[in-house]
Amino acid sequence: MSEAMAAASVRLLPPVGTDLNQPCVVRDVIDRIGDRWSLLVLGHLAESSLRFNAMHRKIGDISKQVLSRTLRHLEEDGFISRTVHQSTPPQVEYALTEMGVSFLQPLKAVLDWADAHHDAITQSRDKFARRY
Amino acid sequence: MSEAMAAASVRLLPPVGTDLNQPCVVRDVIDRIGDRWSLLVLGHLAESSLRFNAMHRKIGDISKQVLSRTLRHLEEDGFISRTVHQSTPPQVEYALTEMGVSFLQPLKAVLDWADAHHDAITQSRDKFARRY
DNA sequence: CAGAATCCGAGCCGATACTG
DNA sequence: CAGTATCGGCTCGGATTCTG
Numbered sequence: 001m002s003e004a005m006a007a008a009s010v011r012l013l014p015p016v017g018t019d020l021n022q023p024c025v026v027r028d029v030i031d032r033i034g035d036r037w038s039l040l041v042l043g044h045l046a047e048s049s050l051r052f053n054a055m056h057r058k059i060g061d062i063s064k065q066v067l068s069r070t071l072r073h074l075e076e077d078g079f080i081s082r083t084v085h086q087s088t089p090p091q092v093e094y095a096l097t098e099m100g101v102s103f104l105q106p107l108k109a110v111l112d113w114a115d116a117h118h119d120a121i122t123q124s125r126d127k128f129a130r131r132y
Numbered sequence: 133m134s135e136a137m138a139a140a141s142v143r144l145l146p147p148v149g150t151d152l153n154q155p156c157v158v159r160d161v162i163d164r165i166g167d168r169w170s171l172l173v174l175g176h177l178a179e180s181s182l183r184f185n186a187m188h189r190k191i192g193d194i195s196k197q198v199l200s201r202t203l204r205h206l207e208e209d210g211f212i213s214r215t216v217h218q219s220t221p222p223q224v225e226y227a228l229t230e231m232g233v234s235f236l237q238p239l240k241a242v243l244d245w246a247d248a249h250h251d252a253i254t255q256s257r258d259k260f261a262r263r264y
Numbered sequence: 265c266a267g268a269a270t271c272c273g274a275g276c277c278g279a280t281a282c283t284g
Numbered sequence: 285c286a287g288t289a290t291c292g293g294c295t296c297g298g299a300t301t302c303t304g
Contacts, residue, residue, distance in 0.1 A: 026171060028253065029246040034166025036277070039158060043144030052286050063278050068287060078256030089285040090284090099249060099256075109241035111144060114161040117231060121160070124210030124231075168297065184266050195298050200267060221265040222304090 032077055037062055037070045039107075042096070045080060046104055049095035079103065164209055169194055169202045171239070174228070177212060178236055181227035211235065 033039060037059070044050060044058055056067055071094060074080045079100040085091040096104075144158055165171060169191070176182060176190055188199055203226060206212045211232040217223040228236075 025246050025250045026243055028250060029242070030166055030171060034162055039144060039162060046144070056286095063280090064287065065279085065289090066277060069277090076257055076260040077253050084286095087285095090287095092286060099252060102249070103245060106238075106241035106245040107144075109238035110161070111158055113235060113238040114157050117234070118157045118160060120231060121209050125208055128208040188266095195300095196267065197269090197299085198297055201297090216266095219265095222267095224266060 032073055035070070037066065038074060041067075041070055041074060042079065042100065042103070042107075045094060045096050045100070049093055051094070052092050055094065074100075164205055167202070169198065170206060173199075173202055173206060174211065174232065174235070174239070177226060177228045177232070181225055183226070184224050187226065206232075 033042075040059060040062075041055070044055060050058065052067070052071075056062065056064060059067070062070075071080065071082070075082050075094075078097055081095050081097050083093045083095070085093065144156070165174075172191060172194075173187070176187060182190065184196075184199070184203075188194065188196060191199070194202075203212065203214070207214050207226075210229055213227050213229050215225045215227070217225065
């Protein structure tokens with residue numbers, strides 16, 4: 001057993017003896033971040049803070065409904081902040097919190113890995129498809 | 133803009149000008165890994181290779197159906213290998229591939245982050261709930 | 265033992281219309 | 285501008301049953 005494997009497996013699972021249905025720490029994060037849009041939104045906010053409709057235009061193919069939900073979830077978890085500027089018309093600005101920024105670093109590790117192995121994954125899928 | 137933010141945002145989005153509906157490299161990975169069980173399965177296989185029913189017992193609250201699907205997806209993407217040992221009764225062994233092992237390292241970065249910020253996220257959720 | 269087939273229900277996602 | 289309300293479709297996870 002390598003160091004990396006042992007280290008990675010430690011916190012991936014709930015503590016031994018606890019109810020496995022209880023989401024472990026990782027699941028608690030993944031369940032929120034691993035949806036259709038969260039990473040995309042965080043990615044855009046990593047470049048600059050944005051107002052609602054500006055982000056809506058930037059992403060392009062997300063409905064207002066879903067964008068609203070995604071933003072609220074990210075705000076709820078503390079990844080982003082929501083600032084209302086009193087004016088007419090109203091303006092609401094979304095930005096990464098300090099925690100949100102800190103998440104970009106581990107995220108980058110995954111991105112780099114995905115980037116490095118994307119071709120291998122694609123090839124693996126093709127090979128799998130040809131086999132069956 | 134910090135280095136980390138700029139670096140993280142680069143590959144998070146599809147190339148400018150391309151169809152945003154096309155999944156970008158990250159989405160291609162997250163869409164597979166970010167489901168209910170994949171990380172859990174990879175976590176168990178990080179400890180040792182396992183046969184089907186052994187893993188079923190270890191995880192406990194996953195149906196055979198879903199475990200089967202999860203394993204096939206991970207195999208399709210090249211994270212795990214599936215080895216059939218001809219015998220009666222048949223035995224099928226699942227193990228991490230080299231690529232699967234290499235993924236444990238970036239994964240660990242996320243795990244460490246999740247571990248370090250889990251309390252903050254929980255508190256953020258509580259605070260959010262009290263506000264509304 | 266290692267799955268496949270079938271069916272069901274919940275939740276996510278989305279389009280559209282409407283509001284302060 | 286920044287959302288909410290309503291409704292529908294579709295995918296995912298799950299329970300159950302059956303098979304080589």
